[in-house]
Amino acid sequence: MSTIGDVAKRAGVSAMTVSRVINNSGYISQETRERVEQAIAELGYVPNALARSLRFKQTKTLALVLTDITNPFFTTIARGVEDTASEQGFSVIFCNTDESKDDESEYLNVLVQKQVDGVLLVPAASSPASVAFLHERGVPFVVLDRRIPGVSVDTVRCDTDQGAYQLVCHLLDLGHRRIAILSGPAAVTTAADRVSGYRRALAEAGIREEAVYYGGFTVEGGYQMARQALAVTPRPTALFAANNFIAIGALRALHEAGLRVPEDMSVVAFDDLPPAFVIAPFLTVVGQPAYDMGCQATLLLLDRLAGKGDGEPQEIILPTELIVRRSSAPPCDPTP
Amino acid sequence: MSTIGDVAKRAGVSAMTVSRVINNSGYISQETRERVEQAIAELGYVPNALARSLRFKQTKTLALVLTDITNPFFTTIARGVEDTASEQGFSVIFCNTDESKDDESEYLNVLVQKQVDGVLLVPAASSPASVAFLHERGVPFVVLDRRIPGVSVDTVRCDTDQGAYQLVCHLLDLGHRRIAILSGPAAVTTAADRVSGYRRALAEAGIREEAVYYGGFTVEGGYQMARQALAVTPRPTALFAANNFIAIGALRALHEAGLRVPEDMSVVAFDDLPPAFVIAPFLTVVGQPAYDMGCQATLLLLDRLAGKGDGEPQEIILPTELIVRRSSAPPCDPTP
DNA sequence: CTGTTAGCGCCTTCAG
DNA sequence: CTGAAGGCGCTAACAG
Numbered sequence: 075m076s077t078i079g080d081v082a083k084r085a086g087v088s089a090m091t092v093s094r095v096i097n098n099s100g101y102i103s104q105e106t107r108e109r110v111e112q113a114i115a116e117l118g119y120v121p122n123a124l125a126r127s128l129r130f131k132q133t134k135t136l137a138l139v140l141t142d143i144t145n146p147f148f149t150t151i152a153r154g155v156e157d158t159a160s161e162q163g164f165s166v167i168f169c170n171t172d173e174s175k176d177d178e179s180e181y182l183n184v185l186v187q188k189q190v191d192g193v194l195l196v197p198a199a200s201s202p203a204s205v206a207f208l209h210e211r212g213v214p215f216v217v218l219d220r221r222i223p224g225v226s227v228d229t230v231r232c233d234t235d236q237g238a239y240q241l242v243c244h245l246l247d248l249g250h251r252r253i254a255i256l257s258g259p260a261a262v263t264t265a266a267d268r269v270s271g272y273r274r275a276l277a278e279a280g281i282r283e284e285a286v287y288y289g290g291f292t293v294e295g296g297y298q299m300a301r302q303a304l305a306v307t308p309r310p311t312a313l314f315a316a317n318n319f320i321a322i323g324a325l326r327a328l329h330e331a332g333l334r335v336p337e338d339m340s341v342v343a344f345d346d347l348p349p350a351f352v353i354a355p356f357l358t359v360v361g362q363p364a365y366d367m368g369c370q371a372t373l374l375l376l377d378r379l380a381g382k383g384d385g386e387p388q389e390i391i392l393p394t395e396l397i398v399r400r401s402s403a404p405p406c407d408p409t410p
Numbered sequence: 411m412s413t414i415g416d417v418a419k420r421a422g423v424s425a426m427t428v429s430r431v432i433n434n435s436g437y438i439s440q441e442t443r444e445r446v447e448q449a450i451a452e453l454g455y456v457p458n459a460l461a462r463s464l465r466f467k468q469t470k471t472l473a474l475v476l477t478d479i480t481n482p483f484f485t486t487i488a489r490g491v492e493d494t495a496s497e498q499g500f501s502v503i504f505c506n507t508d509e510s511k512d513d514e515s516e517y518l519n520v521l522v523q524k525q526v527d528g529v530l531l532v533p534a535a536s537s538p539a540s541v542a543f544l545h546e547r548g549v550p551f552v553v554l555d556r557r558i559p560g561v562s563v564d565t566v567r568c569d570t571d572q573g574a575y576q577l578v579c580h581l582l583d584l585g586h587r588r589i590a591i592l593s594g595p596a597a598v599t600t601a602a603d604r605v606s607g608y609r610r611a612l613a614e615a616g617i618r619e620e621a622v623y624y625g626g627f628t629v630e631g632g633y634q635m636a637r638q639a640l641a642v643t644p645r646p647t648a649l650f651a652a653n654n655f656i657a658i659g660a661l662r663a664l665h666e667a668g669l670r671v672p673e674d675m676s677v678v679a680f681d682d683l684p685p686a687f688v689i690a691p692f693l694t695v696v697g698q699p700a701y702d703m704g705c706q707a708t709l710l711l712l713d714r715l716a717g718k719g720d721g722e723p724q725e726i727i728l729p730t731e732l733i734v735r736r737s738s739a740p741p742c743d744p745t746p
Numbered sequence: 747c748t749g750t751t752a753g754c755g756c757c758t759t760c761a762g
Numbered sequence: 763c764t765g766a767a768g769g770c771g772c773t774a775a776c777a778g
Contacts, residue, residue: 088765089765091764102764121523133524160506350628429772
């Protein structure tokens with residue numbers, strides 16, 4: 075790894091002159107420039123961005139902290155983030171917290187040490203600790219997908235309450251009256267908001283009975299919650315899964331119980347799978363514009379870095395989209 | 411952002427002493443240590459890893475350069491990489507090249523400037539340019555998933571040739587004789603290797619006719635290749651898709667043509683989807699241990715960074731697994 | 747046990 | 763048009 079000094083020596087000039095050539099700043103005679111460029115080429119010299127960053131206090135690096143990149147929803151967000159960031163010359167460090175608050179603060183600590191210019195955060199907990207930490211250290215950030223109750227910060231998310239509302243209204247329109255929601259972890263705002271949308275829809279329809287289950291945003295969680303929901307008499311006629319993984323788990327439980335979808339039970343879910351993953355789309359879902367969420371969050375963050383905006387925290391709420399498919403149908407005969 | 415100097419001033423000691431406290435190096439009196447720790451807490455001081463890296467020539471950062479994180483196969487690899495890296499205190503920068511050679515070298519250039527300690531590379535092209543670039547700059551790297559013909563470098567990949575062979579043998583065992591392969595870009599080694607496994611299986615079965623199509627590793631590519639394959643008379647009785655996206659595209663084309671799977675046409679594919687994504691697994695596939703590939707590649711890279719190993723390039727080849735499901739069956743009546 | 751000096755690689759400032 | 767000095771934040775090596 076050669077340094078700017080090596081190049082200078084080889085070209086018979088000072089380091090400063092090399093720096094000027096690299097950055098196209100100041101005046102340089104054509105002849106020296108060529109000599110320098112040749113020396114650079116010969117040595118395969120690459121400027122050390124670390125030293126640069128140390129001076130400029132800018133690393134041109136962002137961080138994306140999410141719960142699990144393996145979840146297609148987050149994968150797509152990640153792609154939006156990276157596309158937008160790289161277009162503007164930023165790199166992206168990614169971190170998986172697995173919904174662990176401790177892992178999250180661990181990661182944030184490292185990221186701050188590494189002087190990332192900004193952080194895109196899908197918070198594991200709805201406590202303001204992480205956000206406070208970043209704020210205190212003066213690291214700009216944007217909260218993605220989830221809310222942090224009680225604090226006002228830049229946020230990009232979907233109106234999940236409304237999405238849940240749409241989904242439940244769809245079921246109500248089909249004639250369902252006993253609808254169970256298989257929600258996520260109670261502490262995660264997106265899970266809570268989905269429950270609230272569910273409640274709102276039921277309330278408006280004058281339905282008092284509700285069946286709310288909490289569990290992990292996982293296949294296993296969905297399986298367990300579905301089992302619980304099925305054990306109730308009278309059994310619900312429709313299941314609302316708070317995300318795709320939960321839906322899969324629920325479908326497995328239904329299959330095991332010998333129940334057909336949608337004949338014996340309707341199933342609807344939050345989050346769609348990318349069309350490239352599915353052979354024959356089956357689930358009725360509310361989809362979120364994940365890619366766009368990633369892009370917008372990154373743009374907002376980059377704006378902040380550039381000092382744009384009036385400093386007022388901005389909350390960008392993107393719309394969800396109801397996609398009716400074959401997993402939802404009118405309820406059949408009322409079960410005992 | 412306070413510096414080590416600020417802490418020193420506040421604690422009434424020198425910067426060096428603070429440094430010793432932070433790093434637990436050398437001897438420090440209990441009393442000074444406490445004073446320093448308090449000052450650190452009061453200021454919310456976080457050491458600047460940039461300055462540290464500049465001295466130590468170690469950034470504790472790796473890079474993962476792949477074609478598209480959105481592809482579940484690569485997403486899973488990415489998760490394996492990040493898990494392994496973070497366990498050892500390394501961060502991971504990720505980059506999507508979309509199979510573009512130019513984007514790839516652009517990224518690599520930035521990564522070298524940022525002084526990443528090592529690179530995990532899924533090369534977009536099979537030319538040795540990228541690998542040579544890294545080698546010249548002294549940046550350790552491991553090639554993932556694909557080969558680069560003619561050069562001997564650390565590599566972690568699957569035996570795709572063998573996987574393809576298994577898949578085609580499975581079709582042959584079912585009685586198929588006219589099998590078309592919908593491969594990926596001819597320049598990508600995994601695509602080429604799948605074709606070679608296909609050819610080997612056919613040759614061993616004494617079958618002369620082959621039908622090889624090249625296209626993108628995408629749904630669109632699969633769709634187009636399937637259309638071409640279906641236009642031939644006599645039509646093949648089985649389709650071998652070189653990855654999951656191609657399989658989806660092919661299935662769409664078959665659906666459009668009114669052909670049922672597996673009754674009218676068997677379909678098999680490379681790469682399985684994570685079980686959490688699929689309701690009822692349908693495709694017969696050869697799966698690759700993507701997560702493990704990510705882990706092993708990262709471990710190998712970290713070993714290299716630690717100076718372990720005898721310096722001989724190592725090639726780790728993981729086994730694939732044939733999973734027979736419902737998309738493959740004996741051929742029906744020979745079509746005109 | 748603690749402080750001083752010097753330098754990692756780069757660039758701003760100020761002189762030539 | 764080009765160069766020398768100084769400093770970004772940190773720590774190894776050497777004093778005290």
